[in-house]
Amino acid sequence: MELNGTSAIVTGAASGLGEATARALARAGAQVVVADVNEDRGKEVAADIGGHFARTDVTDEESVRDAVAAAATAGGPLRVAVSCAGIGWAERTVNRAGAPHSLASFQKVIAVNLTGTFNLMRLAAAAIAQTGPADADGQRGVIISTSSVAGIEGQTGQLAYSASKGAIIGMTVPAARDLSVIGVRVNTICPGVIATPIYKSIAGTGQDAEEFLARLAAPVVFPKRLGRPEEFAQLVLALIANDYMNAEVVRFDGGIRFQPK
Numbered sequence: 001m002e003l004n005g006t007s008a009i010v011t012g013a014a015s016g017l018g019e020a021t022a023r024a025l026a027r028a029g030a031q032v033v034v035a036d037v038n039e040d041r042g043k044e045v046a047a048d049i050g051g052h053f054a055r056t057d058v059t060d061e062e063s064v065r066d067a068v069a070a071a072a073t074a075g076g077p078l079r080v081a082v083s084c085a086g087i088g089w090a091e092r093t094v095n096r097a098g099a100p101h102s103l104a105s106f107q108k109v110i111a112v113n114l115t116g117t118f119n120l121m122r123l124a125a126a127a128i129a130q131t132g133p134a135d136a137d138g139q140r141g142v143i144i145s146t147s148s149v150a151g152i153e154g155q156t157g158q159l160a161y162s163a164s165k166g167a168i169i170g171m172t173v174p175a176a177r178d179l180s181v182i183g184v185r186v187n188t189i190c191p192g193v194i195a196t197p198i199y200k201s202i203a204g205t206g207q208d209a210e211e212f213l214a215r216l217a218a219p220v221v222f223p224k225r226l227g228r229p230e231e232f233a234q235l236v237l238a239l240i241a242n243d244y245m246n247a248e249v250v251r252f253d254g255g256i257r258f259q260p261k
């Protein structure tokens with residue numbers, strides 16, 4: 001899929017993986033809608049890449065509808081939607097004091113990570129369906145969702161997060177089949193541990209943060225470090241560029257496998 005002269009929407013594009021993806025798409029010639037709840041950072045990223053900012057809460061129907069409409073009218077045909085909006089959450093099913101996981105926090109993580117991903121997928125697909133075919137195969141667009149290796153093997157003490165990410169994987173094949181009639185491919189990426197601000201709140205600062213990040217990187221097989229957001233964006237662009245990649249769930253993790261603690 002050629003990106004030059006097309007439009008794209010990226011949720012969570014004010015930070016981390018989404019920001020790197022928005023920047024890479026813009027460098028490839030796409031008009032990018034930066035869709036995020038973080039207005040200050042989102043506007044900065046959009047201004048930097050010559051794109052548009054749309055204040056977006058992925059859990060909200062109208063909000064995502066408006067952001068997709070902005071992408072559909074940004075210039076070229078809407079061809080790409082990438083879901084990177086997400087939140088981390090650490091809470092045990094029953095904690096050491098015997099208290100059960102909060103239902104409200106479980107529902108919140110599912111709402112942002114899973115329902116938010118589905119919300120973009122369905123609304124972007126409907127908008128992409130309105131465009132003409134881009135090539136002789138009848139292809140119209142590509143949708144990429146961000147899961148996590150936690151969605152495959154689960155992560156200790158992160159039940160809600162793992163459940164939300166596992167269900168994103170579960171949507172991949174049925175969505176690809178449903179959307180094949182409109183020429184849309186669907187792929188999901190499962191990152192391992194990538195250096196983004198998502199770890200800021202738990203990593204702390206200074207020496208503590210360095211030790212925390214070193215512990216995170218320790219089980220990575222090779223290269224022995226955290227992944228870089230730019231490397232994630234490179235994979236997004238590769239999945240878009242290769243027209244035969246469809247209904248695929250791709251690990252992006254330097255060989256890490258999460259172990260029970």
Ligand SMILES: NC(=O)c1ccc[n+]([C@@H]2O[C@H](COP(=O)([O-])OP(=O)(O)OC[C@H]3O[C@@H](n4cnc5c(N)ncnc54)[C@H](O)[C@@H]3O)[C@@H](O)[C@H]2O)c1
Nearest residue numbers: 012015016017037057058085086148191193194196197198
């Ligand atoms: N960084 C990692 O190691 C890693 C690993 C596996 C999966 N992931 C997933 O990758 C995605 C991106 O994570 P990141 O590391 O770039 O995190 P990040 O915190 O740097 O960025 C997430 C972005 O999502 C936005 N966001 C949060 N809730 C939103 C909402 N309701 N509506 C719209 N935007 C919202 C935030 O404002 C932020 O800009 C997440 O889904 C995360 O779970 C990250």
